[in-house]
Every structure is written in structure tokens, then in C-alpha cells.
Amino acid sequence: MLQVLVTSIPSGAIIALVALAFAFRYRVFAFIDMSLPVLFVIAPYAAHVCIHRIGLALGIACIAGIAVSCLLAVFLELALWKNLRKRAPATVLLLTSLGLYTAMMAVLSLAFGHDIRSLLNSGPRPTVRLCAVAVTDVQILIVVCVAAIISSLSWAHNHTRFGAQYRAMANSNELARVSGIPTTAREMLVTIVSALLLAIAGILNALDLDLDLTSGFQPFLWGIVAAIVGGFRSLLGIAACSLVLVAGLFACGWYAGTKWEDSILLVGLVLTALLIPRPDLHSGGKGDKE
């Protein structure tokens, strides 16, 4: 059991990145972007191509993969989202993102097929024993990386000028623009940062587990849940929530069977939504009344 809980930490860390990326975007763009899983998945696939077709070293390939993901995000922002966000309501944006997800996943499917690949050479990874629990070096890497990323992100959010501008935009885009914040540039920054988070999460995930096309959706789902339950405002809150959530899920999975993890998550989400009063979720909330 302790092993299960400790193993849940790296997975929770990855979910934390995804949740943060989602929350980061959602606070400024105000719609659920269902095409984000593609950014998560495309980074390790690109890295895989770099390793096996181009022959780059692992580290460089990973960076290349991250770059590909970011480029895709920037491209989509410039070609599509920037203009669409100005004139379309959240529903249209959501549907567009669904269409994008379907189309892009189809392209990836055609390009890569459905077989499972790995980024690292197969075979057991060197493990370290920490108080009767075994962790692989990859898992340690994940936890360290994510901790570093989250703390620097949190610091930037709370203590830098960019962070203040971001918070202003998250509060009200209109007001921010009117007060002279270069919103378009900052939106691009948000796009890039969230793409980075997703890409890094994807790569780390692929280092730990195997890689296949469907591996993007589940973390995205868990990430959204963590972001919703954790509340959007506090970055550390979301991170903490992700860890707790995943630990809880793994524990439940250990008892009930891992295939039930998603269901438990969702039932848990539904119960939370029902039992804990969260006025921002309910209709007739602040947006609706005069």
C-alpha cells in the first residue's frame, strides 16, 4: 500500500502539470479547450521520431518534442484562436476544440498507428529503495522536475510583473486591456507556458510509462477534475489537489482494480459537485443576476 501511494506521487505530479496548464488557460480564455490532450501527446511522439528517425540523443529529442508541441500551440493560437475568441461564445470555442481534437488525433493516428512505443529502452529501470519502497530514477526525475516547475510558476504568478498582469487578465480581460496591459502578447505567453507544461508532462509521462495515442485523454480528464475541485485561483492548491486526488485514486484502484480508477474519479467528482456548495459552478450564480 505504501508502495502504491509513493508510486502515485509521480503520476500525481504529472496530473498537476496538466491541471495547471488547463487552469492557466481557462482563467484567461474562459472556455474548456478539449484539444489540449494533443499537446500532451504530440511532444513524446515528436521526441520518438527524433530518436528513431533522426537519431538524436534522448535529452535533445525531448527538448525537440517540447518545441514541436509549443510550435503547434502557437500556430493554433495565431491561426485560429486569437480571432475566434473575439467573436465567438464559449460554446462555439468548445465545439471548435472538439473538432480540432478529433481532426488532430486522426492525423496522428494515420501517421503513427496504434502500436505502443517507448521513449526509453525497454527493460527495468534502475531503482532506489527509500524506506521499504522502490522508486525508479525516472519517477524521481519527474517529481523533482515538477516540483521545480510548480514552485517557479507559483513564484512568477505571485511575485513578478507578468504574474500580476496575468492575474489582472484572469479577473477581467476587458479591464486589463483598457489599463494598458498588452493582452494579445500576454495571451501568447499563456499559450506558450501552458503548452510547455503539457509538453513536459507528456514527455515525463512517456518516460515513465509507455506511449500510445490514447494516453493524452485520461490525464486531461483527471487534470480538469483536479483543477475544478482544487479551485482555479491557487496554483499550489491545484497542485496539492492533484497529488491527493491521484493518491486517492491509486489507493482505490489498489482495492478495486485499476480499471475502475476513472469511474471512481468521476463518481467522486459528481459527489463533490453535489455535496460541496460551489456557487461558481451553479447556474444563477454571479454571472446571471444583474
Place this chain on the structure above:
Amino acid sequence: MTSLASAQSLSKHFNGVVALADFSCTVSENEILGLLGPNGAGKTTLFNVLTGLLAPDSGAADFKGNALTGRTVHKIANLGIARTFQNLRLIRRITVLENVLLCFKNQPGENLINVFFRPGLCKRHEAGIREKAEVLLGTAALLEKSNDLADNLSYGQQKLLSLVCCLAADAELLLLDEPVAGIAPEMAERILAIIADLPNLGKSAIVIEHDIDALKGIAHRMIFMDAGRKICEGAPDEVLNDPRVIEAYLD
């Protein structure tokens, strides 16, 4: 005159801003009560509390003996209260006629069992309310616009339409939030005439307005509010000549 609705010691505050402070008032049957006061005085908040959109921090309100506080919005509407909104809410993408038809109460066609199993009843009722709607639109001189989208009406016509909708709902108490603000005099006259006629139809109204002359012409009684409190109350002349009211408007 018998009391139709009353508010007792309503208090409401948002984040430290006092919207209502121990506010009480009564509306009688067949009476028009004018509600006056500077912006932010709490007039719309009062309407929101009475119609169930907001729960007061303390105090109570009732209508024909039924408690209003704690009741849901639609149940309050079905008790016989109809309101207009300061920012003019209407269903813009349907026609004028459909807007009015929407407001009739107890339509059998809104019940699914009737839709599928008693289509004749639904059709007859629909024809009936259509006639009534056309009569109402006729008295408001909006009949030619019946099949236009509500969005295509002028601002004044839209305000008139929202009043017609309140009439269609056959409410005994109308809460009208700035019914003639920002519209041309001829249209304002039309609207005021309809409001003034309400007591003859057995209805009462509470009217919020900034246009004092307009209000003076139709209200039987007035209340002046400021910062959530009732400052003074009485016949229009009394209130309008009250030094506190004059002071507030001269500021």
C-alpha cells in the same frame, strides 16, 4: 385598502455595501406605489428580494398572505407577481407575439402529457391566448409588430412589450423597474397611461423611476429611499416637498 404585499425589515448587504437596511413597506390593492431614490439606493435590490432572485440577510416579505422569502423565483411569479428589469430582459430572438404568449400562466401545452395526449385541448387554449395576446398588443399599439422579432423593436417599443408581457401574466402586483427611462416622450406617455390604468384592472404596481414628473402623474403614494433605507413615505406632494428629498436631488 387591504394590503396586497408587504416587506418587513428587509436587510441585505454585499461585501460591506449596504443595499437594504431595515426596509419596510406595504402595497395595497389597486394602488400604484412610486419608488424614488438616487442610484445605488437599493431599489432594484428590493425588487430582487421580493421576486426571489436574492435572499435577504434578514427580514421578511409576503404577498397575499404567502411568504416570499425562501420561495423560488418561478413560484413567486406564479403567485401573481410580475416584473420588468432595469436592463430590459426579453427573449429577443423570438417574435413579439411569442414573447407575449410565453407569459400566460397555466398553459396546458406546457405539460408534456397534454402535448401528447390532449392535443385538442392544447390547440384550443393556444388559440384562446393568441386572441388575448392580440388584444393586449392592440391596446399597446404594437399589433402590427406581432410577427417581428423582439430584437427589431425600438428600445421604447421593447419596454412597452415587457409591460404587455406583465399584463399577459395576469399578475396582481407588477414591479416595474424604470419603465420609461431613456425613451421618447410619446412612447413614455403610452406606457404611463397603461400603468396608470392598472388599478382599474384590479392590479397594483410598484414603480421605480428617476423621472419625477412621470412618477408624480401616476403614483398614489411614494417612497423615497437612500442607501437602503426608507427616508420618507406618503402622498407624492408630501414626499417631493420633503427637505431631505429635495436635498438629495439637488446634490
Place this chain on the structure above:
Amino acid sequence: MNYGLHIMIVLCIYMMLATSLNLIAGTLGVISIAHAAFYAIGAYTTALLRTQGDASLVAVLVMSIITAGVAGMALAIPAIRLRNLYFLIGTLAFQILIQNLAMNWTPVTGGAIGISGITPGSVFGWRPDAPTEFLLLALAVLLGTTFIVYLLTNSPAGRTLRAMREDELYSASRGKNIGRYKIQAFSIACAIAGLAGSLHAQYTSFITPTGFTVMESVFILSMVVLGGRGSVWGALLGAAVLVLIPESLRFLGFPTAIAAELRMLLYGLALVACMLWRPQGLIGEYAFGREAKQK
């Protein structure tokens, strides 16, 4: 000839799915991506009834309607309090939950293998075994459900649903019980989806979880959006376009696996294109909500 019949039957089923989803996503204006889950509930109910006993056609159809409708009600009752975007997540959650159950609850649903050997039920001795007979059944059911949806959409209840779509608060202030309307509309739409699932199970004779995924829900939603939200004819048209046009890919000679992916690519692009250039769909009655004025 058989291929033509096959396509017609598939089209009937998807038309039922599209018109029922249109009731929620179009007339009521609330997007749901759980429709495939109710499709699945109807299909699995039928599969179990037909393989564990020889339930009659009528019994199977009725039970599928009931299970899917009740499930719809069970989802709607808590979920309607949520604001539209969170409602969507709620439907997503439900969809995935049902998918998981289908995939993992092996003793009942057969797990990944699914249930096979589903033969159509019979009524008064008539069993729609042949494709032509099944097409008759499918058409009859399609006509019936479309008529129901049409009746509902054009009734005062439909008028109220549309009003709620535009301004829920205002509708409540006019005395409309928002919760009741949403639950009723949702339950009926889900019941029809279950009925479609029943037909699907009896026609294709085997069902697996892969036919009832989130992507399937998105596919059905695309039909509604493409055809035009809020319009019954629009939903029918959208279903026709999205079922028939990709079928033509077959005739271009792509191997099946690639054709399947190409089809998904087309759907995705069609949805994006539709959102970019014609959000009201081909013959829809409105573009998108009041939120359009926001930004």
C-alpha cells in the same frame, strides 16, 4: 442492394440520435456529450434481454426506452443546477463512466468483447430478420420519434424551452419551472437515444464498448451542430450529411483502417469549419447564444 439497405438503416438510427440530441443541444440549448452513453444503455439493455431470454420486440424497445430515460433523469436531476459549461463536464463524466462500465463490468456487459448473437425480437410472430424488414421497423420508429420531437418542439413547452435557452433567469421570472423543463426534455431525449441503441443492437447483432465512446457522442453532436441547432429538419440533414458523405470514401478505395481515420479527420475539420464560418449550421435557426455579445 443490401449495402443500400444497410446505409438506410444506419441513417435511420443516426437520425433518431441527432433529433433527440437536438432537443437538448438545440431547442434547450444545453450541450451534452453523453448521448452515446444513453445509446449504449439502450443497446446493452436490449442485448441482455435478447441473449438471456427471448424477450419480444415490443418488450425490448420499451425496456430500452425506460432504462435510458430513467438514466437520463438520474443524470439530469443533479446536473441541471450546474452552469452550462460545468454541465458539459458532468455529461462528459457520465459518458466516461458508462464507457468504463461497459468495458470493465465484464460479467454483465462482456467487457471489451461485448455481447454478440443478438437477434431481433418478434412481435405477433413477425421477426425483422431480413434487411428490408428491419428497414421497415427502423423507418417506423424513426417516424414515430421524429413526430414526438416535432410535436414537442412546436408546442408551448417547446416555446418555453427556447425561451430558457435564451434567458433562463427571465423565463423563471415568468413563472417557468426551469428544473422541471430541463429534466423532462433531457429524459425524453435520452429515452429516444436508448431506443436507437435498441435498434442498433438488434440490427448489428453484436455490440462492443468501442461503439459508444466520447467520440461517438461528439459525432452525434456534430450532426446537430452541422445541420443546425434548434431545427428538427436540421438535425435530420446533419445526420444525412455526416453519414452519407464519408460513406463515399469507401468508393475511393481506401483500406478500412485508413478510411476510419480519414472519416474522423473529416468530421473534425467539418466541425471546425462549421464553427468558423457557419455556426448556425446549414439550416439552423440561430447562431449561438447571448454570450456572443460578451467579448
